[in-house]
Amino acid sequence: MTIAIINPNASHSMTQQMQASCLNLSLHNETRWYECLASPVSIEGHSDGVEAAYHLLEKIRQLENSDVPPKAYVIACFDDTGLDAAREITASPVIGIGEAAMHAASFVSQSFVVMTTLERSVSILERNLSHYGLVNRCGGVYASGLPVLSLESNEESYDVVRSAASNVLQANRGDALVLGCGGMSHWVERLQSDIGVPVLDGVRIAITFADGFISLKLATSKVAGYAWPETKA
Template identity: 40%
Template sequence: MRILLINPNTSRAMTAKIADAARGVAGPDVVVDAVCPAVGASAIESHVDEVAAAAAVVELVAADRDGASPADAYVIACFGDPGLDAARELVDAPVVGIAEAAMHLAAVSGRHFGVVTTLSRTLGRAHDLVARYGMERACVSLAATGIPVLDLEETGSLAVETIASHSADAAAGGADVIVLGCAGMADLCAELTARVGVPVVDGVAAAVGMASGMVRMGLGTSKRDEYALPARGAAAPTLPPQAANLEVFA
């Protein structure tokens, strides 16, 4: 089984870190290839960044689909789940966003969960996704740490302390489970679980587990209506070509 893990920002360091986290939970028969765009948003911290990220996701999924060995599933490794619906239009295979996967697994792990994310300006998008995924009753808190995304490329002690403090506050406020609201926090899951005392869900691991499970079950993306192939075909969007300059973090 092959999963294509897409980091929609251009950070090579973060892509490598996310890839390590994904491979740590993948089964022995699962190959995780991690990619990021050569050009685009260096960090996804605004609505403008999200537009660029969504376009990159669509292009990378289309390029992989049209390659020699298309992936069996795709994971979008950004907590805003950019380009998720568009990517699902392009392929029959499962396409899983990390916010979607993390919230669903958190709702199984406990009755209530809290989200701990990066900048406060991203909270609006997080609220939107909570509503989209039907998690209004399960999600009891959304907290911003004030940590920029690229500061998580190499997670220092100050960042860990800040995230742990907000996670502990969420647990004290009634969250049975903590959801990490950025793919760049993927390597902190085990440490935070031990420190906070409640389950901590990393969306990258959750999405890889969900995607691989769907492949084993023979579940793909329905093509009945909304996610049917776009009427004008499934060509990649008209954007500066990135696939030729793409590095796979194998």
């Protein structure tokens, strides 16, 4: 059985990097990784999100129509782009990396802090946080100022993120750090070691949750907000 992990943006290198950071996970199911080539190369703001959600749904419909559809889906963008819509068009569970990381953080800390990329993403994440109910468990959502694609690489980016994270943890008395972009996934162990608080990477957590949901036979409710789409007259 397989878990489909879909990066809603078009960056194959980002998909690869996230995949690499998940190699050491113990899973009962196979993972398959996808990106959405018609999407923007990175999701930075609402309009990128609308386009990416559109192509994400296309990808999920295509997988659902395949011979052996996935048993679970992970949406590998911290904005949880298209999450609710995805839950309408499949019976398998769908997990966003943002919700996975933020919920998990509430199991190991009293007040986590989220470090994302650009200031423009902050209000998107705050709204998700509010919808998930975790506002009171979060000391704040902050942006390092580094765009998504700059995270793939170098030492300089790492230093900016580590330094920004330390500052906001201290200023907000936070006791855990949530990485607010899939592109930071490869830094999780290094950051945890440097900063001294739990560091949560949504990619690995969401996949682990998806693996567990398959074992638990947990599926999305189909009676109200996530019912199958209406047939139009």
